[in-house]
Every structure is written in structure tokens, then in C-alpha cells.
Amino acid sequence: MRIKFKLDGEYVEVDAKHTDTLLKILKDKLVVGSVHFGCGEGTCGACIVLVNGRPRYSCLTLAGYVDGKEVTTVAGLAHDGELSEIQKAFLENDAAQCGYCTPGMILTAKALLDRNPSPTDEEIFDALAGNLCRCTGYVPIINAIKSLSKKR
Amino acid sequence: MVRVRKTRAEIEGRWREEFVVEEEEKISPWPAEASFRYIGGRVKTVDGVAKVTGSATYTVDVSLKGMLVGKFLRCPYPHARILRIDTSDAERMKGVRGVFTFLNVPKIPWYGGLTNILSDVLRFQGEEVAFVVAEDEGVAEDAVEAITVEYERLPFVVDPVEAMREDAPKVHPDGNIFAGGPSKISRGSIEQGFGEADVVLEETFRTSAVLHNSLETHSAVAHWTSIGLTVWESTQAINNIRQRLSQIFSIPLSMVRVVCEYMGGGFGAKFDPGRHTILAALASRMTGRPVKVYLSRTEENLAAGCRAQSIQRVKAGFKRDGRITAMRLEAIINLGAYAEWVPLVGGPYRMLYQIPNLETVEWGVFTNTTPHTAMRAPGFTEGTFGLESIMDMAAEELGIDPLEIRLRNYAEVEPESGVRYTSKALRDAYLIGAREFGWEQARSVRKENGKVRAAGLASVVWWGGGGPPAYAEVKLNMDGTIQVLTSTQDIGTGTRTVLAQIVAEELSVPIERVRVVIGDTSLELFSPGSGGSGTLASMGPAVRAAAIDARNQLLDIASQFLDAPPEILELRDGRIETKEGEKSIRLEDLLRQLRDFAIVGRGARGPNPDGYAVETFAAQFAEVEVDVETGAVRVLRVTSAHDSGRIINKLTAEGQVIGGVVQGLGFALLEQRAVDPASGSIINPNLFDYLLPTSFEAPEIMPVFVEPLDTRANTLGAKGLGEPPIIGVAAAIANAVSRAIDLRITQLPITPQTILEAVKKAKK
Ligand code: FES
Ligand code: FES
Numbered sequence: 001m002r003i004k005f006k007l008d009g010e011y012v013e014v015d016a017k018h019t020d021t022l023l024k025i026l027k028d029k030l031v032v033g034s035v036h037f038g039c040g041e042g043t044c045g046a047c048i049v050l051v052n053g054r055p056r057y058s059c060l061t062l063a064g065y066v067d068g069k070e071v072t073t074v075a076g077l078a079h080d081g082e083l084s085e086i087q088k089a090f091l092e093n094d095a096a097q098c099g100y101c102t103p104g105m106i107l108t109a110k111a112l113l114d115r116n117p118s119p120t121d122e123e124i125f126d127a128l129a130g131n132l133c134r135c136t137g138y139v140p141i142i143n144a145i146k147s148l149s150k151k152r
Numbered sequence: 153m154v155r156v157r158k159t160r161a162e163i164e165g166r167w168r169e170e171f172v173v174e175e176e177e178k179i180s181p182w183p184a185e186a187s188f189r190y191i192g193g194r195v196k197t198v199d200g201v202a203k204v205t206g207s208a209t210y211t212v213d214v215s216l217k218g219m220l221v222g223k224f225l226r227c228p229y230p231h232a233r234i235l236r237i238d239t240s241d242a243e244r245m246k247g248v249r250g251v252f253t254f255l256n257v258p259k260i261p262w263y264g265g266l267t268n269i270l271s272d273v274l275r276f277q278g279e280e281v282a283f284v285v286a287e288d289e290g291v292a293e294d295a296v297e298a299i300t301v302e303y304e305r306l307p308f309v310v311d312p313v314e315a316m317r318e319d320a321p322k323v324h325p326d327g328n329i330f331a332g333g334p335s336k337i338s339r340g341s342i343e344q345g346f347g348e349a350d351v352v353l354e355e356t357f358r359t360s361a362v363l364h365n366s367l368e369t370h371s372a373v374a375h376w377t378s379i380g381l382t383v384w385e386s387t388q389a390i391n392n393i394r395q396r397l398s399q400i401f402s403i404p405l406s407m408v409r410v411v412c413e414y415m416g417g418g419f420g421a422k423f424d425p426g427r428h429t430i431l432a433a434l435a436s437r438m439t440g441r442p443v444k445v446y447l448s449r450t451e452e453n454l455a456a457g458c459r460a461q462s463i464q465r466v467k468a469g470f471k472r473d474g475r476i477t478a479m480r481l482e483a484i485i486n487l488g489a490y491a492e493w494v495p496l497v498g499g500p501y502r503m504l505y506q507i508p509n510l511e512t513v514e515w516g517v518f519t520n521t522t523p524h525t526a527m528r529a530p531g532f533t534e535g536t537f538g539l540e541s542i543m544d545m546a547a548e549e550l551g552i553d554p555l556e557i558r559l560r561n562y563a564e565v566e567p568e569s570g571v572r573y574t575s576k577a578l579r580d581a582y583l584i585g586a587r588e589f590g591w592e593q594a595r596s597v598r599k600e601n602g603k604v605r606a607a608g609l610a611s612v613v614w615w616g617g618g619g620p621p622a623y624a625e626v627k628l629n630m631d632g633t634i635q636v637l638t639s640t641q642d643i644g645t646g647t648r649t650v651l652a653q654i655v656a657e658e659l660s661v662p663i664e665r666v667r668v669v670i671g672d673t674s675l676e677l678f679s680p681g682s683g684g685s686g687t688l689a690s691m692g693p694a695v696r697a698a699a700i701d702a703r704n705q706l707l708d709i710a711s712q713f714l715d716a717p718p719e720i721l722e723l724r725d726g727r728i729e730t731k732e733g734e735k736s737i738r739l740e741d742l743l744r745q746l747r748d749f750a751i752v753g754r755g756a757r758g759p760n761p762d763g764y765a766v767e768t769f770a771a772q773f774a775e776v777e778v779d780v781e782t783g784a785v786r787v788l789r790v791t792s793a794h795d796s797g798r799i800i801n802k803l804t805a806e807g808q809v810i811g812g813v814v815q816g817l818g819f820a821l822l823e824q825r826a827v828d829p830a831s832g833s834i835i836n837p838n839l840f841d842y843l844l845p846t847s848f849e850a851p852e853i854m855p856v857f858v859e860p861l862d863t864r865a866n867t868l869g870a871k872g873l874g875e876p877p878i879i880g881v882a883a884a885i886a887n888a889v890s891r892a893i894d895l896r897i898t899q900l901p902i903t904p905q906t907i908l909e910a911v912k913k914a915k916k
Contacts, residue, residue, distance in 0.1 A: 033213045034206020036416070038367045039449035043839035046367050046416075074206040087204040091196055094807045098644025099203030100367040100416025106204060128847040132839065134367050134417050135644050136807060137814030138847040 003067040007032075008076025016063040023047045023058040026073070034074045034103045038132070045131030048104035049073050055104075055111045057130070074103035077110065086110050089144040097135035105131050109145050117150040159759030161619035163684035164530060165496045172620040172759050179697055181863040182798070190653040190663060194803040197649045198668065199414075199642070208414040211371040211386040212446050219373070220249055222432055222445035223292040225282040225299050226455065227274035230520035230832030231308035231321070234272040234281065234301055242284060242298040247291035249439050251299070252283040252431060260400055260430060263490035263523065266324060269430055274303075275323055275489035276520050277834055278454025283431040285443055308520040308832045312461065312486040315519045323489055323518040330487060330494055330516030337502065338511040339568070345478020345509025349469025353545050357538035358899040359882075360824040361461040361486065363453050364527055365844055368416020370456050371446035372425075374432035380407030381433055385425070388418040388643045389681025393425050394673045400430060413671045418643045419815075420526030421457040423681055453837035457525030458825055461486035462497050464538035470546045474557040478509035481538070485531075487516045488523040495524065495531030500539050500879075502568050503767070504613045505561040520832055522825070526683065528815060529875035532614055533882065537900060540610040540883035545896060553595070554887065555586055558611055566765040574761060575862035575871075577795040578611065578769035585609075585793030588856050589773040597891055605788070607775045608887025610880030616796065616872025617766025617865055618689030622757035623677045626655055626698040627750050628706060632726075632740025634661060636668045636698075640679035640691050645874055646804035650688055651695045653800060654868070658699035659706075660723040661739065685768065685872025688800060693867045694757040702753025709751070710742055758866070766865045768872055769795040772813075772880040774851075776888040780911060783904030785889055787817055787849070790881065793856035797871035802857070809855035809877040816881025818845040821901050 004013045014029045026032040038046030040059045047058040050072040077084040086109055096102040112127040124145055155174045160167050202208040239251040260269040282299055286292035307321035314320055315328040373384040387393050390410040398405045432443040462485050469478040483497040498512030547554040565572055594607035624638035636651050648668040656663040680690050710728040711718040714735045729736040760766055773791040792809050799805045822843040826835040836842040862869040886897040895910045
């Protein structure tokens with residue numbers, strides 16, 4: 001089947017099998033380096049992208065589902081070489097060590113802040129519940145999110 | 153003058169002899185009062201932008217023209233022999249380019265010769281049976297399924313205590329005991345020591361096998377061409393992988409290139425080439441095509457290593473005043489099906505306290521489970537739980553404050569060898585850590601609506617001195633930029649950043665001008681693996697020496713441009729100036745005039761000092777809240793006070809501490825590789841059932857650095873920090889929980905069930 005969607009603001013068209021996951025299409029066909037395989041079964045969050053602004057495990061999303069929709073990866077957040085606020089906050093707070101979980105974390109954090117600009121601790125934990133990080137111990141990631149919270 | 157010296161180098165307690173070539177004049181260590189622009193600051197990572205924009209490339213992202221994909225068939229049983237294997241259907245499938253089994257691959261010895269790269273005898277669930285390469289992943293998966301195998305199931309043993317019995321099923325023909333017997337180390341006389349004791353305590357402590365679960369699984373891309381073998385590997389030791397490949401395939405080192413630009417975590421599991429690496433290389437040699445292989449999460453958790461399970465029987469004698477008179481440890485360590493070394497569970501017992509009479513007996517035992525591999529402070533993280541638990545039991549028994557009893561057994565010299573330390577500020581770590589944590593107030597047990605709060609502490613000793621050989625170059629380019637070249641790698645600890653800081657400092661240039669090129673053996677500048685908390689202490693001094701060499705050459709050249717003697721020239725803010733500032737030239741203006749002549753400074757890591765021990769220390773404090781109704785434990789806060797010598801980057805150092813503490817929390821409360829004793833199957837080889845800490849579990853963590861001036865260890869005065877933060881966490885948490893419920897925790901992880909059972913037992 002042929003699917004057409006907006007990837008980081010640009011229309012793309014690819015051939016996909018009905019059984020292909022979005023992760024597979026992004027990695028193999030569209031050569032998106034920032035979407036990572038961590039488990040392939042919806043348990044780690046390394047593969048998260050935003051579909052119409054909501055975080056989704058691309059490893060569990062069938063490619064056909066995004067037909068006509070808008071997919072955002074972390075590569076689509078910077079504009080004209082200027083990092084987005086959330087990327088800057090990750091950098092300032094040293095929230096990326098090996099960096100493998102980072103794109104998924106940033107996208108989850110962005111989706112959270114977009115719909116809830118001043119999340120409580122509990123809301124941050126809830127939002128990050130599907131994103132694992134083995135390096136940072138989460139505290140720098142939580143701090144990065146809090147640094148953008150509008151309540152401060 | 154070039155000097156060659158023979159020295160001893162250590163990684164994670166394993167020593168080897170090395171020759172070091174020293175070229176430079178002696179470089180003096182940075183003095184205490186030095187004022188720095190970058191060293192010791194909170195410097196943002198130089199590769200952070202690549203990570204937050206997703207442009208950092210990992211091994212799985214490597215995509216080459218004509219690349220094939222490899223997949224494994226793995227053994228479903230803990231112990232089996234292949235009677236018959238039929239690959240004909242798989243071979244006939246469209247798109248399949250090769251099927252490898254023990255019948256058609258060379259007999260490459262694996263795990264130190266305990267088996268071969270592929271074998272007909274399989275000793276753990278998940279062991280590799282066959283390898284398929286195909287045009288695409290789906291085809292490879294289908295082909296794996298098309299292989300039929302008839303297994304003879306063999307008797308198995310998964311419990312290390314059972315495995316030690318005479319009549320236990322044999323994992324290997326020579327039996328289940330590593331090296332045929334335990335490693336026994338003693339000093340003094342324990343009989344006499346126990347005789348002198350006022351109190352003797354005995355307890356058995358148990359720690360579980362836990363899994364690294366780096367977010368990136370093991371992966372490799374191998375490409376064999378007429379000029380040699382190139383391997384991209386997610387690894388923490390590119391030079392080790394290169395050497396092993398050169399040995400295994402009997403090809404010169406110059407024909408092997410190993411690349412790892414970024415990698416998604418290692419924690420000890422990615423030191424060596426895996427079977428996936430070797431088979432990808434074999435398949436590439438056969439097909440002439442590049443071959444990629446990456447493990448699924450389940451494969452990773454079945455076959456890519458674990459922290460070894462341990463059982464520690466401890467007996468300890470104390471005087472009334474808390475001084476240890478004698479200690480004995482007998483440890484049983486579950487190595488899994490294969491091992492070339494035994495983790496040093498006895499390490500902390502031997503190294504932490506001044507114990508006059510000590511015996512440690514460490515049994516490495518083979519079982520039909522995943523082979524263990526190094527995991528962040530292997531042995532020490534386990535051993536510290538036992539040792540620091542018995543210390544708390546003694547404190548309770550004798551009515552001494554847990555902090556005080558540790559101070560009373562403080563080792564002023566290295567207890568095993570009697571040599572001095574290059575630096576040791578553990579006492580400061582205890583005292584400053586206790587103050588920052590508020591130990592005085594926190595140590596009392598407080599009860600509030602069904603929940604109990606209490607605090608505990610633990611001490612940490614580890615190596616982390618790094619050492620030679622390690623080489624680097626610093627290159628001053630025509631455009632005024634600076635390159636640091638060395639074939640080290642970054643496992644996520646911020647290697648590029650600290651090396652850039654050192655060069656920016658020595659050359660007095662903005663850090664933005666410094667680019668660190670690592671992760672490729674073709675740089676031909678040897679660096680050790682990133683492990684043993686040694687990368688900074690090994691590579692930093694080499695890079696600093698290279699920067700100083702480059703600076704000296706630069707000043708020589710500048711003196712001729714400026715017509716001023718080099719002694720009165722200084723580097724300041726990207727300029728070369730005479731001391732009074734009357735003559736001055738911008739670095740890039742000078743370099744531009746040299747045109748294509750790039751100044752290259754060379755540096756080598758010198759040996760560690762003879763007659764001294766280089767060790768790292770920490771004191772870790774934890775406050776917990778236990779819900780006695782549900783058994784739930786929540787860690788509220790942790791203060792982790794470290795002596796890792798000089799801290800080069802406060803920001804990334806704090807990151808190591810916080811990350812290590814949370815991993816330690818997982819080891820303490822959540823993580824456990826579970827085996828069904830009846831079938832020998834692994835119950836939780838995935839992230840649904842294997843519990844990793846999430847953001848919810850992360851407590852408030854306060855890192856503290858005591859930073860003694862260490863002018864002996866190396867020219868930076870820095871010691872390692874990667875591993876110490878995990879080591880004492882479980883012990884500190886267990887001590888806190890034990891105080892909260894007034895019952896001794898002897899087993900990890902501390903699950904709600906353990907707590908409820910303990911409470912129930914005590915009520916009876
Ligand atoms: S790869 Fe999709 S959740 Fe892990
Ligand atoms: S930074 Fe390594 S997994 Fe999060």
C-alpha cells in the first residue's frame with residue numbers, strides 16, 4: 001500500500017506492507033536516524049514519535065495508521081538551526097548521557113508541556129511512565145521539564 | 153628522549169603488565185590553587201546537541217549498500233544437545249544468503265574454550281544454535297523459523313548451591329566449579345581473631361542476578377572487503393574488539409578497523425565481541441556483503457550477560473568498642489553457563505576496613521543460566537551489600553552509631569598490601585555526607601499513619617585509577633580549530649566533553665573550538681576500554697600531555713614570528729602574547745600563516761606511581777519510607793558523597809552519581825532475573841516483567857564531592873566515578889529498611905513480599 005503523511009513538516013510518500021510498523025518504515029525506508037529501536041514491544045519508549053501531537057510507540061503503530069497524519073520526530077523540533085526550548089532544557093540539565101532514550105524522552109516531554117504547561121510531579125511521572133532511561137536516573141530529565149513549567 | 157617503562161595496570165581488579173613509552177618531559181600535576189576556566193566547572197556536553205537533535209549515529213543506524221541482515225535461532229532449553237538439525241528449507245528460501253550452524257562454521261573457541269562459536273551442546277536458554285543472513289529482516293526471521301532441530305534434553309541445574317553438589321548435573325565435563333576450587337585469600341589468623349571477639353555475628357546474604365538492559369541492545373555491522381574487515385559495534389572497547397577479531401581471524405591488526413561513534417549504554421556488557429560480531433564477520437567474508445545484526449530485547453536479556461547472583465555467608469567478630477577482630481566470607485557466585493573470570497564479591501571485604509584477621513573464600517559456580525559479564529562495579533556492588541549489612545548488625549548489637557562504627561574501622565593504609573593511598577578522603581565523605589544528609593536527625597525511626605521512615609548508610613571502595621597505555625594527539629588546524637584525536641569511545645559518560653575541557657584549558661581557547669574525534673581504531677592511537685571507571689584517569693593525562701606538547705611547539709613557532717623568547721610567551725584567550733602584552737598574535741592568524749603545517753602534539757599516559765594504591769571512595773546515605781501494610785518501600789532521598797579526586801566537570805559528574813544511584817535502587821528494590829526451577833526457563837526476559845526503575849522511583853539525590861588534592865595518582869589528580877555511585881546504594885537502602893521494620897533484610901531485591909513475610913514471621 002502507498003501511504004502519504006507529513007514527516008517533520010514535509011510530505012512524504014512510501015510503499016509499505018500492511019504489516020509494516022511505523023518504526024520500520026521510518027528507519028528502513030525514510031532513514032530517520034533519531035527514532036531508536038529499544039525493544040520493539042512497547043516497553044521502553046526509545047521509538048516514540050508524535051502523531052498529530054500525541055506520543056506513540058512507533059514500534060507498535062502500523063505504518064498505515066499515519067496515512068494523512070502528521071508525524072514529528074526530534075529532528076523536526078529545531079528551527080533554522082535554533083534548538084527548541086525543550087531541547088535546550090535537556091542540554092542545560094545534562095538530561096542525555098548515552099542519548100539513546102533522548103529523542104523519545106524529548107518528544108514525550110514536549111507533548112506533555114504542549115497540553116499541560118505546568119505539570120505537577122505526578123503528572124510528569126505519569127507522562128514519562130512509558131519512557132525508560134538506564135543512564136541518567138531521570139532526575140535531570142524531570143528537572144529539564146520542570147525548568148519549562150509555566151508555574152515557576 | 154624516548155623512555156620505555158614496564159608497569160602494572162588494573163581494570164576492575166584484574167592486573168596485567170604493560171610497557172609504556174614516555175616521550176615528554178615530566179608534566180607536573182595541576183596545583184590545588186590553580187584557577188581554571190573549564191576544569192571543575194559545570195560544562196555542558198560538547199556532543200549534547202547531536203543527542204538532543206537525534207543526529208547522533210548509533211550502530212543500528214549504520215546502513216550500507218547491499219547490506220544483509222542476520223538473525224539467530226536460539227536454544228529453548230537450559231541444557232540440550234542437537235541430535236539433528238535441518239536447514240534445507242531455510243536455505244532454499246528466496247533472499248536467504250547463508251545459514252550457519254556448528255556443522256559448517258569453523259570451530260572458533262568461545263568463552264575461553266568452554267565451547268565453540270556454534271556448538272551442538274547448548275548450556276543455557278537462549279544460547280545460539282544457528283545464524284541466518286538474508287536480504288531483509290523479515291526473510292531472515294522466516295528462515296530462522298524454517299530450521300528444524302531435534303534436541304536431546306539434558307539434565308540441568310540453575311541453582312548455584314545445588315550445582316555444587318557432587319551428584320548435580322554437570323554443566324561442563326570438568327564439573328561445575330570454576331578452576332576446580334575456590335579462590336581463598338587470607339591475612340592474620342581468623343581463629344585467633346574470633347577468639348578475641350566480644351561479639352560474633354553470622355548471617356547469610358543473597359543478591360539476585362540482574363540485567364544491564366542498556367537501551368540499545370548489542371549490535372554490529374561487519375563488512376569484509378579485500379582491504380580488510382571493518383566492524384561497527386555498539387561497544388565500550390573498540391581496541392579490545394579489534395584485537396580479538398585480529399586473533400580470531402588470524403589477520404593483522406592493520407586489517408581490522410572497529411568503529412563506534414555513539415552507543416546506547418553498556419554498563420560492562422559491551423567489552424568483547426559477541427557471537428553476533430563474529431558470525432556477522434564470517435557471513436560478510438562469505439557473501440562479500442556488509443552484514444548487520446542487532447539483538448531483540450528478549451535475546452539481549454537471555455544471552456547478553458548479567459550481574460552474577462551471589463550468596464554470601466559472613467561471620468564477623470567485634471570488640472565492644474566496635475573494632476573488627478576477624479571476618480570470614482564464603483561466597484557462592486553463580487557464573488552462569490560460561491565464564492573466564494569470577495566477579496570479586498570478596499573485594500570490599502578485603503579493601504574497605506582495617507580487618508586484622510580475614511579470610512575470603514569465593515566459589516565461582518557454573519549453572520545452566522545466562523553467562524555473567526561485568527556489570528557496573530562487578531562483585532563490589534554485591535559484596536558491599538553483605539559487608540555493610542553485617543557492619544550495621546554489629547552497630548545495632550553493640551549500641552554504636554552506624555557511622556561511628558565505620559570510622560572506628562577506618563583503613564589508613566591499603567589493608568591488603570599495607571601501601572599508602574595516593575589520596576583517601578573517605579573520612580571527609582562520611583562526615584560531610586552525614587552533615588549534608590542530616591544524619592543526626594534522620595537516623596531516628598519515625599512512624600506516621602502506617603508508614604515508617606528511617607535512614608541507613610553504606611561505604612564504598614573501588615579502583616578507578618586508570619592507567620597506561622593510552623595515547624592521544626592534539627592537532628592545531630590552519631583555521632584555528634583544534635582537534636583531539638584518540639581511539640577511545642564514549643559510553644555516555646561524557647568522554648568527549650572532559651577531553652575537550654582539558655585541551656581548552658591548557659591551550660586557553662574557547663571550548664567551542666575544540667573537536668574531539670574518537671570511536672575509530674583507524675586513528676591508531678590506542679586507548680583502553682571504557683570500564684573500571686578508568687576512562688578519564690587514563691585518557692585525560694594523555695590528552696593533557698598532548699595539549700602541552702602542542703602548546704610548546706606553538707610557542708616555539710610564535711617566538712620566531714613575534715621575535716620574542718618562548719619563555720616570555722603565554723597563551724591567553726585564543727592569543728599568544730608576551731607576558732606584558734606588548735606583542736600579541738591571534739592563534740588563528742598565526743596558524744593561517746603556517747598554512748598546511750598543522751602542529752601535532754603527542755601525549756601518552758604515564759604509569760601509576762609505584763608503592764601507592766589508587767582507589768576511589770564514597771559514603772552513601774538513604775532515607776526510606778516503608779508502608780508496613782503493603783510492604784511498599786519508597787526511597788525518599790539519597791546523599792552520595794564521593795572521593796573521586798579532582799572533579800573535572802561538575803555537571804556530568806553529578807549525572808554519573810544520580811544515574812548510578814538509581815541503578816543501585818533498581819538492584820535494591822526491583823530488579824531480578826527470575827528462573828523457573830522446574831523447567832529452567834527464564835521467566836522475565838523482557839521489560840514487561842523485568843522491572844527497571846522509572847521516573848517515579850527516582851528519589852531526591854544529592855551528589856557531594858570531597859575532592860582531595862591528589863598529585864600522585866596522575867597529572868590531573870582525577871580518579872574514576874562511573875562505578876562508585878552504584879556500589880553502596882543497595883546496602884544503604886537495606887540498612888534503612890531494616891531499621892524501619894526492625895528486622896534484618898538479607899536478600900535483594902527487597903520486594904513488598906519480602907517485607908510482608910518478614911513482618912509476619914516476626915509477629916509469630
Ligand atoms: S522500541 Fe518501541 S517501545 Fe521500545
Ligand atoms: S541517556 Fe542512556 S538511556 Fe537515557
